[in-house]
Amino acid sequence: MQLLKRVWLPLVIVVVVAVAAFAVDRVRGVFASDPPLVTPVEFANDPEPFDPKVVTYEIFGPEGAAVDVNYVDLQGEPQRVDGAVLPWSITLQTMEPSAAANIVAQGKTSFLGCRVLVDGELKDERSTSGTNVQTFCIVKSA
Secondary structure, eight states: HHHHHHHHOOOOOOOOHHHHHHHHHHHHHHOOOOOOOOOOOTTTOOOOOOOOOEEEEEEEESOOOOOEEEEEESSSSSEEEEEESSSEEEEEEEEOOOOEEEEEEEESSSSSEEEEEEETTEEEEEEEEEOOOOOEEEOOOO
């Protein structure tokens, strides 16, 4: 009798929890409740892979002149080329849907210009004349 006095309450709790779990399971089955939502690894709305995006930076001016070029690569990292001989260009490629293109050039020339082409299409072109000129081209969304 002493043992029954000690375990009757935990025994009732276990029975109540078991009956409640069984009732919830049966109610879910009766009302045709959907199973828990499982998110798939690949979503139906994922965009199709893009064709490679080709970005070309060009710096132009007096042929053979040396200039310093700073540009942002397609991963967003700044790059620097000291003493680049004109005309200078670099072509970069990415599979991302968009990229930001930015180039700055300066040198001890009387004329300096830049171009940014995206997939062969001119997106920005600027030129500057003067002494020790600097020019820049920016494409916010290539």
